[in-house]
Amino acid sequence: MPSSPPTTTPAEASKPLFWGVDVGGTNIKFGLVDDSGKTLHFDHIPTQESEGPQAAVDRTAAVLAKVQRDLGFSNADVPMIGLGTPGSMDIPRGYLLDPPNLPHWWNFPIRDAFAQATQRPVAFINDANAAAYGEFWVGTGQRQDSMVLLTLGTGVGGGVVVADELIDGANSFGGECGHLIVDPSPTARLCVWGGGRGQLEAYASASAVVDRTRERLTAGGTSSLSGLLGGSNSELSAKAVYLAAEQGDAMALEIVDETAFWLGIGITSIVHVIDPGLVVLGGAMDFGGETSPVGQRFLEGIRKEFHARTFAHVAKGTEIGFASLGGDAGYLGSAGFARKVYSKRMP
Amino acid sequence: MPSSPPTTTPAEASKPLFWGVDVGGTNIKFGLVDDSGKTLHFDHIPTQESEGPQAAVDRTAAVLAKVQRDLGFSNADVPMIGLGTPGSMDIPRGYLLDPPNLPHWWNFPIRDAFAQATQRPVAFINDANAAAYGEFWVGTGQRQDSMVLLTLGTGVGGGVVVADELIDGANSFGGECGHLIVDPSPTARLCVWGGGRGQLEAYASASAVVDRTRERLTAGGTSSLSGLLGGSNSELSAKAVYLAAEQGDAMALEIVDETAFWLGIGITSIVHVIDPGLVVLGGAMDFGGETSPVGQRFLEGIRKEFHARTFAHVAKGTEIGFASLGGDAGYLGSAGFARKVYSKRMP
Numbered sequence: 001m002p003s004s005p006p007t008t009t010p011a012e013a014s015k016p017l018f019w020g021v022d023v024g025g026t027n028i029k030f031g032l033v034d035d036s037g038k039t040l041h042f043d044h045i046p047t048q049e050s051e052g053p054q055a056a057v058d059r060t061a062a063v064l065a066k067v068q069r070d071l072g073f074s075n076a077d078v079p080m081i082g083l084g085t086p087g088s089m090d091i092p093r094g095y096l097l098d099p100p101n102l103p104h105w106w107n108f109p110i111r112d113a114f115a116q117a118t119q120r121p122v123a124f125i126n127d128a129n130a131a132a133y134g135e136f137w138v139g140t141g142q143r144q145d146s147m148v149l150l151t152l153g154t155g156v157g158g159g160v161v162v163a164d165e166l167i168d169g170a171n172s173f174g175g176e177c178g179h180l181i182v183d184p185s186p187t188a189r190l191c192v193w194g195g196g197r198g199q200l201e202a203y204a205s206a207s208a209v210v211d212r213t214r215e216r217l218t219a220g221g222t223s224s225l226s227g228l229l230g231g232s233n234s235e236l237s238a239k240a241v242y243l244a245a246e247q248g249d250a251m252a253l254e255i256v257d258e259t260a261f262w263l264g265i266g267i268t269s270i271v272h273v274i275d276p277g278l279v280v281l282g283g284a285m286d287f288g289g290e291t292s293p294v295g296q297r298f299l300e301g302i303r304k305e306f307h308a309r310t311f312a313h314v315a316k317g318t319e320i321g322f323a324s325l326g327g328d329a330g331y332l333g334s335a336g337f338a339r340k341v342y343s344k345r346m347p
Numbered sequence: 348m349p350s351s352p353p354t355t356t357p358a359e360a361s362k363p364l365f366w367g368v369d370v371g372g373t374n375i376k377f378g379l380v381d382d383s384g385k386t387l388h389f390d391h392i393p394t395q396e397s398e399g400p401q402a403a404v405d406r407t408a409a410v411l412a413k414v415q416r417d418l419g420f421s422n423a424d425v426p427m428i429g430l431g432t433p434g435s436m437d438i439p440r441g442y443l444l445d446p447p448n449l450p451h452w453w454n455f456p457i458r459d460a461f462a463q464a465t466q467r468p469v470a471f472i473n474d475a476n477a478a479a480y481g482e483f484w485v486g487t488g489q490r491q492d493s494m495v496l497l498t499l500g501t502g503v504g505g506g507v508v509v510a511d512e513l514i515d516g517a518n519s520f521g522g523e524c525g526h527l528i529v530d531p532s533p534t535a536r537l538c539v540w541g542g543g544r545g546q547l548e549a550y551a552s553a554s555a556v557v558d559r560t561r562e563r564l565t566a567g568g569t570s571s572l573s574g575l576l577g578g579s580n581s582e583l584s585a586k587a588v589y590l591a592a593e594q595g596d597a598m599a600l601e602i603v604d605e606t607a608f609w610l611g612i613g614i615t616s617i618v619h620v621i622d623p624g625l626v627v628l629g630g631a632m633d634f635g636g637e638t639s640p641v642g643q644r645f646l647e648g649i650r651k652e653f654h655a656r657t658f659a660h661v662a663k664g665t666e667i668g669f670a671s672l673g674g675d676a677g678y679l680g681s682a683g684f685a686r687k688v689y690s691k692r693m694p
Contacts, residue, residue: 169621273523
């Protein structure tokens with residue numbers, strides 16, 4: 001269960017402050033965050049994707065300016081803005097390339113447009129990397145040196161922090177762990193994005209959980225979930241699988257265990273490349289999270305598979321757990337990233 | 348074909364200088380390297396593993412002192428020493444843990460013993476990471492920001508450099524890419540180290556090439572390699588497979604292509620975690636390297652599999668090629684790492 005991030009008041013905030021903006025296909029979330037990671041203000045506006053990026057940039061900039069003014073702060077108090085967006089993107093050039101959930105925003109210089117509209121320098125970051133940095137700064141990854149976040153939702157996103165630095169990658173593709181290969185066979189599951197087979201997200205995303213459950217039901221498996229088979233996709237959901245598992249439904253528990261197996265494979269590969277010491281699971285699909293017996297079984301299944309495939313001292317020195325910031329990780333991480341970029345620029 | 352590293356003379360060397368020491372199970376290699384990566388002196392002594400680590404440390408320190416004196420340099424000219432050893436190791440504590448090829452050296456505080464014997468601070472580094480840093484500093488990775496080296500030999504080693512920094516890892520296990528999972532099935536090939544299945548090195552090491560060839564021959568496949576089947580392991584080698592492939596032997600070419608397939612899978616996973624922009628293949632098993640048609644076919648096979656499994660802009664922005672320093676990468680990287688640590692400590 002994600003906890004609310006710590007908050008503070010305008011009078012008690014430690015300056016400088018940073019805006020963290022988290023652009024999604026449906027909403028744009030934004031928070032004003034102080035130098036110690038406490039939130040002064042949080043809200044969201046609809047993305048209105050089809051109106052194009054400039055309109056959304058202008059609306060967001062207007063709201064940020066108003067909130068800032070209402071709280072009694074000037075641009076000098078808020079010297080930099082962190083902007084997280086879905087990929088694909090070209091971080092050095094500040095461009096959105098072709099993000100699937102923002103089809104009217106392709107090939108748009110969003111960083112500079114946002115800097116122009118807000119009259120502030122903008123630190124540009126991938127949204128999943130922002131979430132990872134948020135967990136690293138003020139969430140589960142606090143007091144760590146390195147960390148990987150895997151977000152389990154429609155797909156599997158990821159972000160990698162090593163020695164306090166986010167890994168953007170040479171092609172702005174760092175941390176896209178959902179696309180690592182867990183099954184090389186020519187009949188492996190197809191990826192959500194359709195272009196390939198065998199990627200982690202074809203096995204461990206919420207969509208994959210639904211697909212795998214539907215396949216078992218269609219093949220005649222018995223389960224309390226059978227009643228959802230005739231319905232639309234939204235009735236047979238990862239949440240429904242979790243709830244059935246909580247009631248002891250055998251097929252649902254098998255699906256949970258299978259998902260853990262595939263995450264164990266993927267996490268083994270991640271750890272054997274960068275050995276981060278901590279792997280955190282975030283996103284909507286957590287099978288109840290750490291307070292649920294099913295969530296605990298899920299975590300234990302992942303650990304078991306990983307431990308069977310790594311060395312004893314690596315198993316002992318690697319924590320696997322749930323994220324703590326929920327949907328707030330994105331704006332917090334964008335703000336934290338702006339803070340980091342800003343502090344590097346200062347003499 | 349690895350080229351010889353650039354050299355210089357004592358009179359023309361740019362100071363400070365750094366010793367790079369590369370400890371292996373058979374030999375200890377050492378080179379005196381100047382600030383621009385040029386080698387003034389290179390040699391090796393036998394490891395004499397069974398005499399234990401302190402004896403080897405003392406012999407090495409004596410040789411370094413003599414060479415340094417003979418060349419006319421003082422300890423002030425050579426302010427730091429880079430020491431690369433095989434894992435497992437505990438880098439923060441400076442210990443060798445239980446390296447398989449140094450069985451009499453387990454649980455030894457080699458960094459401090461070496462510092463004591465040489466009267467110099469020692470920068471301690473994993474040998475595969477050292478090789479990666481060597482290629483990054485003065486080899487194939489020059490002018491890059493990030494790089495991954497995979498060394499194909501008895502096993503598959505690796506080293507990861509991101510944004511000019513080596514990734515040691517939380518458990519001194521960073522860059523152990525040979526252990527990432529390429530085949531999750533319960534019947535996947537067993538690893539060289541015996542503890543698990545499906546790791547990259549069970550498919551793409553020289554040992555795996557030999558094993559896979561032997562299995563095909565035993566199963567009745569016809570090949571010019573059949574004559575080597577009755578012989579000892581050393582007759583049926585990865586080199587023999589390469590030579591048969593050069594003659595157009597169909598089975599040998601299939602083995603080359605299969606090896607490329609598995610490396611393509613592994614490299615896809617590596618790239619989708621850290622997106623390094625450059626992946627370099629080093630080690631003894633290169634199927635002739637870049638000057639050989641078989642080596643080129645090997646590279647093309649790897650690229651083809653990777654390109655089929657990644658996004659167009661990532662494929663375009665990721666180079667895959669051969670390393671250039673051969674067996675010199677280790678001492679050069681150890682020296683380069685010492686140089687890096689030293690420059691960070693300077694005001």
